[in-house]
Amino acid sequence: MIAVTTDTVPGRDTAAALGIVRGSTVRAKHIGGDIVAGLRNLVGGEVHEYARLLADARDLALERMLADAARLQADAVVAVRFQTSTIQQGASEVMCYGTAVRLSPAA
Numbered sequence: 360m361i362a363v364t365t366d367t368v369p370g371r372d373t374a375a376a377l378g379i380v381r382g383s384t385v386r387a388k389h390i391g392g393d394i395v396a397g398l399r400n401l402v403g404g405e406v407h408e409y410a411r412l413l414a415d416a417r418d419l420a421l422e423r424m425l426a427d428a429a430r431l432q433a434d435a436v437v438a439v440r441f442q443t444s445t446i447q448q449g450a451s452e453v454m455c456y457g458t459a460v461r462l463s464p465a466a
Contacts, residue, residue: 360425360428360429360433360434360435360436361434361435361436361462362421362424362425362435362436362439362457363435363436363437363438363439364438364439364440365437365438366437366438367437368435368437368460368462371435371462371463371465372462372463373437373460373461373462373463374460374461374462374463375460375461376458376459376460377428377431377432377433377458377459377460377461378431378458378459379456379457379458379459380424380427380428380431380433380436380456380457380458380459381423381424381427381454381455381456381457382419382420382421382422382423382424382425382426382427382454382455382456383420383423383452383453383454383455384416384419384420384423384452384453385446385450385451385452385453386412386413386415386416386450386451386453387449387450413443413451413453416451416453417441417453417455419453420441420453420454420455421439421455423455424436424439424455424456424457427459428457428459431459432461433459433460433461434460434461434462435459435460435462436457436458436459436460437457437458437460438457438458439455439456439457440455440456440457441453441454441455442454442455442456
């Protein structure tokens with residue numbers, strides 16, 4: 360499945376727009392990671408525990424969006440975007456969304 364942030368797939372024509380597809384996950388901080396992150400915050404630098412948490416959340420949201428597109432028998436998803444929102448202190452939703460399309464046959 361092709362997923363692009365552009366409005367079209369370069370070099371391909373869009374035959375049909377199938378609709379909006381999305382995938383999301385809600386993740387909370389882990390107390391163990393929180394302690395390590397707090398200590399790392401004291402000395403500075405990247406907080407690897409949170410970076411990994413958010414990277415995993417983005418990967419899962421993307422995977423779920425692509426599964427939603429596959430359900431519609433899409434060839435690609437265009438205009439892919441990520442959005443993050445806070446649900447409560449320590450928990451965030453990561454959403455991935457875009458437009459599922461069917462592509463014209465390649466020339």
